[in-house]
Amino acid sequence: MQQNNTVKEFILLGLTQDPTKQKLVFVIFFFFYAGTVIGNLLIIVTIKYSRTLGSPMYFFLFYLSFADLCFSTSIAPRLFVDSLSSEKVISYNECLTQIFALHLFGAMEVFDLVLMAIDRYVAICKPLHYPTIMSRRVCIVLIVIASIGSFLHSITQIILALRLPFCGPNLIDHYCCDLQPLLKLACMDTYVINLLFVTNSGAICSCSLMILMTSYIVILYSLRNHSVEGRRKALSTCTTHIIVVLLSLVPCIFMYARPPVTFPIDKTVEVFYTIGTPFLNPLIYTLRNAEVKQAMRKMWHIKNISESKRLI
Template identity: 65%
Template sequence: IEMKNNVTEFLLVGLTKDPAIEKIVFFIILIFYIATILGNMLIIVTINKSSTLRSPMYFFLTYLSFSDACLSSTTAPRLIVDSLRKRKTISYDECMIQLFTGHFFGCMEILVLILMAYDRYAAICKPLHYLTIMSKKVCRILVELAWLGSFVHSIAQIFIALSLPFCGPNVVNHYFCDLQPLMKLACTDTYVLNLLVVFNSGAICMVSFLLLMISYTVILYSLRNQSREGKYKALSTCSSHIIVVLIFFGPCIFIYTRPLTTFPVDKLVAVFYAIGTPLLNPLIYTLRNKEVKNAMKKLWTRPVISTVK
């Protein structure tokens, strides 16, 4: 316990040590973060207020947008503030909270993407039984299980982090607290713990990615017997999902499936999945989805029309 208490705060290296580049980082991340929050909140409000977006797909999309907003909020605000500070300190407790929330909402996003793939599979491959398979009760239970799964994953991560003894130094070579950079500071052999992290985070990323790719392959294969119009609509929806899966899982697999090794590019890759992806998701789902775009037009032009009258 004494060894752990030797470090009460960590010093984050940040994305760069160049003051000029840090100013650029400040403006870019600030714009990204504001756009992410506004974009995802817009999707959540539109789906909740619209009478046409009542299918399970949009029910899951609200949770994906919520996870995106929260995932971005775990790292972006601190990165924005730290880019203006010379000394980027974070307390031990804040570090553990950031680690927990980052993994919680990251895992939540993965599980919601799996639920969305399952929904598309049921809609395209089992259309006659779709309403039974994806009833409101079933959807609620699936989301509750996703919350539970995310909590279990994060508890495992935080348990590993809390078991690490820190005797100093306390300089974390990252812009936020994550297990790999923290394990490099631990004054104990972390080989087994590294393998546990790969087994936990790495396995979740790889298994989920393979599961999603297999499910979309089955979905696309089953489209061969559908009409041209049905094929186009299904392909339009599925292609949005596949794009989101690829841009989210690519960086995750790159970072969390490598035991004992870190690269300088890891920080930029982490920016992409923790800050970039939550911004891209609302753009992909709105730009490629006519139903969402039409619902947004109806919802946001109505107040304008009423005020003009």
């Protein structure tokens, strides 16, 4: 239940207070967000309409791009508005909504990365049983479970936030609403709530990273029995996924699996996590994945032929 609050809105201090730097922030991160939208939508559309990208790996990549797109959208538009505004005011309800969206799609991304690792483990270590184990129905069930888990995690963040009373000040030294910055403004002892927060968010990031790294150690060990060409192809796919995992989970662990201590680099790490990672993920998957690039070229070629016929 929500506590009695005298604070009905918060003021975000943003990334900088310098007007010139604020305009620079707008330009730079608008470029990153535009690239995020275009890149992830391109992957989503390519996988949706390509006949060659029907394997479980691309099924999970589809949802990873969707989660990245929504995750970045929960932060970036607000950052743009605030970078051009002198008053960065956000209401209490808007703040809770942003926390909900941030953790919903952030957890969805983490869980989807785990599912992609499971898919690679089955494909490489149990190739004969792969079509049965990772059937379409199983993949859909796994995505539904991951979505439910993400929702429960996000709801937990909101429940913890609703337990915090705010009686002033209302200045959040951040560019977005998250539970950790709000804990510093609460008019109560937040030790227990912070412990629950770290246990929840921090455990998801840390346990997911351990599961992922363990799975890839097993995968790499099993590759010793594969052919040279099989090892090359498997290593290429696994390397791409490991890069994405490190880009996503290392900043996540830094932010959420630690005591409530503020570091000067905090905003930089979270900007990279919320804006940079969703921008880099589609680049990594398209630049290092020959099948995705080939499918994109084929779709573009078909589109050009259709356009030419229509003009004729």
